[in-house]
Amino acid sequence: MKRRLPRRSIPVVLLILYVALLIAWAYTARGEGGEPRYFAVKNARIVPVSGPLIENGTVVIANGLIQAVGTNVAIPPEAWVIDGAGLTVYPGLIDAGTNIGLAQDDDGKKPGRTSGAAGPEDRPATTPWRVAADELKTDDKRIESWRNAGFTTALMVPEGGIFPGQATLIDLGGERPGDYVVRPRASVPVSFKPVGGFFGFPDSLMGTIAYVRQVLDDTAWYTQAEPIYQANPTKTERVRYDRTEYVLSRALQNNEIVLLPANNSIQIVRAIRLADEWKVRAVLYGGQQGYEVAAALAASKIPVLVNLKWPERAKDGDPDAEQNLRELRFRDRAPGTPAALAKGDVKFALYSGGLDGPKDIFKNLKRATDAGLSSDAALRAMTLDAADILGLSDRLGSIAPGKIANLVVTDGDIFNEKTKVKHVFVDGRWFEIHEEATPEKPGEKKPEADDAAESRQAQGVEGVGR
Amino acid sequence: MKRATLCAAALLFAACVPVATRAQNPGTVFIQNATVLTVTHGDIEHGSILIRDGKIALVGADLKAPEGAAIIDATGQYVMPGIIDCHSHIAVDGSVNEAGPAVSSMANIADVLNPDDINIYRDLAGGVTTANILHGSANPIGGQTIVIKLRWGKPASELPFQGALPGIKFALGENPKHSNFEPPPGVQPRYPATRLGVEEVIRQAFIEAREYKKQWDDYNQRKAAGERNLIPPRRDVRLDPLVEVMEGKRYVHAHCYRADEILMLIRVANEFGFKVRTFQHVLEGYKIADEIAATGAGGSTFSDWWAYKMEAFDAIPYNAALMADRGVIVSVNSDDAQEARQLNQEAAKSMKNGGLSANDALKLITLNPAIQLGIDARAGSIDVGKDADLAIYNHDPLSVYAVVQKTLIDGQVYFDRQRDIAGRATLAAEKQALLDKEKKAAEAKKAEENPEKKPEPKPDKKKKPPQDGGGAVASGVAGGAL
Numbered sequence: 007m008k009r010r011l012p013r014r015s016i017p018v019v020l021l022i023l024y025v026a027l028l029i030a031w032a033y034t035a036r037g038e039g040g041e042p043r044y045f046a047v048k049n050a051r052i053v054p055v056s057g058p059l060i061e062n063g064t065v066v067i068a069n070g071l072i073q074a075v076g077t078n079v080a081i082p083p084e085a086w087v088i089d090g091a092g093l094t095v096y097p098g099l100i101d102a103g104t105n106i107g108l109a110q111d112d113d114g115k116k117p118g119r120t121s122g123a124a125g126p127e128d129r130p131a132t133t134p135w136r137v138a139a140d141e142l143k144t145d146d147k148r149i150e151s152w153r154n155a156g157f158t159t160a161l162m163v164p165e166g167g168i169f170p171g172q173a174t175l176i177d178l179g180g181e182r183p184g185d186y187v188v189r190p191r192a193s194v195p196v197s198f199k200p201v202g203g204f205f206g207f208p209d210s211l212m213g214t215i216a217y218v219r220q221v222l223d224d225t226a227w228y229t230q231a232e233p234i235y236q237a238n239p240t241k242t243e244r245v246r247y248d249r250t251e252y253v254l255s256r257a258l259q260n261n262e263i264v265l266l267p268a269n270n271s272i273q274i275v276r277a278i279r280l281a282d283e284w285k286v287r288a289v290l291y292g293g294q295q296g297y298e299v300a301a302a303l304a305a306s307k308i309p310v311l312v313n314l315k316w317p318e319r320a321k322d323g324d325p326d327a328e329q330n331l332r333e334l335r336f337r338d339r340a341p342g343t344p345a346a347l348a349k350g351d352v353k354f355a356l357y358s359g360g361l362d363g364p365k366d367i368f369k370n371l372k373r374a375t376d377a378g379l380s381s382d383a384a385l386r387a388m389t390l391d392a393a394d395i396l397g398l399s400d401r402l403g404s405i406a407p408g409k410i411a412n413l414v415v416t417d418g419d420i421f422n423e424k425t426k427v428k429h430v431f432v433d434g435r436w437f438e439i440h441e442e443a444t445p446e447k448p449g450e451k452k453p454e455a456d457d458a459a460e461s462r463q464a465q466g467v468e469g470v471g472r
Numbered sequence: 473m474k475r476a477t478l479c480a481a482a483l484l485f486a487a488c489v490p491v492a493t494r495a496q497n498p499g500t501v502f503i504q505n506a507t508v509l510t511v512t513h514g515d516i517e518h519g520s521i522l523i524r525d526g527k528i529a530l531v532g533a534d535l536k537a538p539e540g541a542a543i544i545d546a547t548g549q550y551v552m553p554g555i556i557d558c559h560s561h562i563a564v565d566g567s568v569n570e571a572g573p574a575v576s577s578m579a580n581i582a583d584v585l586n587p588d589d590i591n592i593y594r595d596l597a598g599g600v601t602t603a604n605i606l607h608g609s610a611n612p613i614g615g616q617t618i619v620i621k622l623r624w625g626k627p628a629s630e631l632p633f634q635g636a637l638p639g640i641k642f643a644l645g646e647n648p649k650h651s652n653f654e655p656p657p658g659v660q661p662r663y664p665a666t667r668l669g670v671e672e673v674i675r676q677a678f679i680e681a682r683e684y685k686k687q688w689d690d691y692n693q694r695k696a697a698g699e700r701n702l703i704p705p706r707r708d709v710r711l712d713p714l715v716e717v718m719e720g721k722r723y724v725h726a727h728c729y730r731a732d733e734i735l736m737l738i739r740v741a742n743e744f745g746f747k748v749r750t751f752q753h754v755l756e757g758y759k760i761a762d763e764i765a766a767t768g769a770g771g772s773t774f775s776d777w778w779a780y781k782m783e784a785f786d787a788i789p790y791n792a793a794l795m796a797d798r799g800v801i802v803s804v805n806s807d808d809a810q811e812a813r814q815l816n817q818e819a820a821k822s823m824k825n826g827g828l829s830a831n832d833a834l835k836l837i838t839l840n841p842a843i844q845l846g847i848d849a850r851a852g853s854i855d856v857g858k859d860a861d862l863a864i865y866n867h868d869p870l871s872v873y874a875v876v877q878k879t880l881i882d883g884q885v886y887f888d889r890q891r892d893i894a895g896r897a898t899l900a901a902e903k904q905a906l907l908d909k910e911k912k913a914a915e916a917k918k919a920e921e922n923p924e925k926k927p928e929p930k931p932d933k934k935k936k937p938p939q940d941g942g943g944a945v946a947s948g949v950a951g952g953a954l
Contacts (some may be wrong), residue, residue, distance in 0.1 A: 211566025216578035
């Protein structure tokens, strides 16, 4: 039965309504980008990577950037504060090569029956104008899965073809796809995988290398010819427009990184030579037999992205097939590569390659640390060195004022399998980590993304003004 | 004494002695008491070879080992120049054919040398020290080629035979016209499909190369004259090597079989002003030996393969001897990693088939291929000043009983039969250990992936109500408990 409110309670009701409206507005505003922009993690163990360990320190995040870090840091009054007692703060991990966030299609990956190309002029499997940023799928469940494990940043590398497109460095969180993008054109990946098929060019490794050489020559020519034509249009024949040359010319003039494939020692030595011949700012990817040629790599000063998907015996191979000793050695020693590179003063980062999920990443990383890579070096490879190799160490890879606020807060050593990630900050956005109800398996559907507002509500965060 | 103490202190006692002797006279090797088959100036019984810094310093019967030289005692053994295989496809990473375009001269074997190819070592064990690594024969004009020394264990950058001119592979006949296979359904056959087409493709390519060279010459001239705002011609990685051919900076090694196509290529080469350096296979070379000899081209052939395809039906095992008889520089090649291990026997066959002398037979795999590859100032015979690339056999190398004991390149032992035999057990043990380790890891992984399998019975079984006899027993127990 309804009962009329007494007159004197009307102001109270109005007040309650007002407050309710305020709260509703606050929530709506948050959903539209009005989320908190100030955070502080206090009393925490802080591993800045760029400097010595800080016990009982505080990190202050303001508007997406790290504002301050240290033991004697003022917490701004508007900050949401996390008590970091018993917690450790690391810079967000960087996966230096993955296809998360990219649509998984077979387009161009498998060599067709024929590429249909008669020669380099037909530009087989060449689409350097594709930029991964433009194809980012923020609903890829793996983004959350990576983030929950402590990754805040990833180099998203397009696949399929000799020049598949340009890789994008993304942060693993944001409201809209554009928020994720740290550098849209972060590198030009190259593959030496023949694509020709039957009668199509190129159908051999040497043909593919020759093709890349021709494309780079053409690009250099375009870079030289185009301005001459523009300055003398009445005296010079017009320069033919070629999309590949146009795009690569700009990329290389911007000193964009060229990612060259090189996994075994022969490929590495070859890639060093090609990088020198081609005069590009090269970074090698693969690198798994780097333990054999660390000295050559160090001398070349070319950094390496090491694929954490260590070589394994072919799963469906003939079990009775004679095993090649060199392959056996490679499979045994590949996880020793990061340690060998660290020892040999080769700058390197690590990437997940084709690994299914963070669980496998850390499992395989453990094989590297078991093989002699110190956790300090591992952390560096996955943070500051990765940022450095990608030319973004001014804004990523360590906990220092001015850097992008990409942080992982854990309850222990980040590489210990028992450690749990408690909070992740991506571009100063706070993500609380829920433990997954079921153990994660490759291909299995992961739990839905947190409702950010709800999770924040549920957290023991000392929200200012509450 | 002092040195010995030092070594002991460094716990390197075992290594101390050989290191010390080598250090006194580094790079000096003395092969003694062998039958030396010089190829150029006869055989020397009880002869010796002194090697300094990778070069042959002295050859003779009355040499004494200098103090400190590393001694190789070859008593009762035969030393011959390292074998040169003028047609090989070993040490290549990936396909040896860029078979898409009919002119694949942009592809370069030098880009894909694979120093890890076990065939390098196996061919060393057959006395081979130098090989001409060729692109395959899928195209009228194939890829760029390179001469390497089989320096097993060295990186790719140290394999090339320094100073040897690079080459390019041409191919005539059935292979480039794709006679012996069909494209899969839906794929168009490639041009050319006839010998006429093969000729046309080669001519067309050189017409383009000539035009390309002219563009560059014009550009360079105008630029030198001070003209400004010139746009240079595009560099064409396909035509560059053809220009080098016309400029005599790159050898043509042409795969061929039939006399008519060989004459065709000679005419085309004359038209564009280049020379064919070697005709490879050249199985009908005996029919036109005079014409080949007149161009100065070499013939690099098989000993006794024939009739394995239509264009090989007129091949005869006398080809090498007959061509040599008419003044062609002839070599016998392997075209095969396995065959390369017995090139000594392949050469010996021409003594029976054609009556070559023992020395002329040896030339087929030493001096003659060296001449064909333009490296005869450095290799191909045992002469003072040449590279110390040598093969040491236990018997006369032209005997079927001959087995290589040691192979040297630049005076360094790259293959040693005794060392190989001694090392086999170690390698086998290493391999077994790695296999065991891998097996163990795989088992551990399996156990980790299915840990619940053993202890826990399947949950649905628990829920199942007892239905049959077995169940009755179970329910009986339960009933008892109740």
